[in-house]
Amino acid sequence: MPLHKSAEKRLRQSERRNARNRSRKKELKVLVKTMQKLIDTSAEKAVVEVAYRSAVQKLDRLGVKNYIHANKASRKKSQLTRLMNSYVKAD
Template structure:
């Protein structure tokens, strides 16, 4: 437990800030899902309109430093590539967009080290 008045106040503030940031992260995820859903319908016009509506949400949350600006740029780039792929301009696939929106899976298992071979004893 916090011992000083300052530490108690910071503890109270951090609870409120954490809740606010969590709500903003949820808004970001929802915005990305809306664009992905529009892309999955296959209608390029609807996907572009959805992207234009939600890109400002992504930028706004990056400006508030809820997510890093490079992460925001990565999301926007992958969504744009998926939208361009609808008309066949780029060979990008929607699978890369789904991976970006999905939670991270476990890391790939490391390669097994080669077993040392037993040397035959020279007799």
């Protein structure tokens, strides 16, 4: 328990920020898993492309705003692109 008023405020701020970070990372995880699930179920190319674009867009945004490291965002985008390209070639 914080003893000072400023420490209490920092604790409140920290809890809010942690919740915000968790929700943004969870959104990203859901987008990536949705795309992979669509590929596994052999969905239409257009649907998979929309999921791919939204996942890449979210990765870019989170990388720029430092919610995840820029290199991690780049690595994930590369993995998704390879997955997408292999799916398109398979059809």
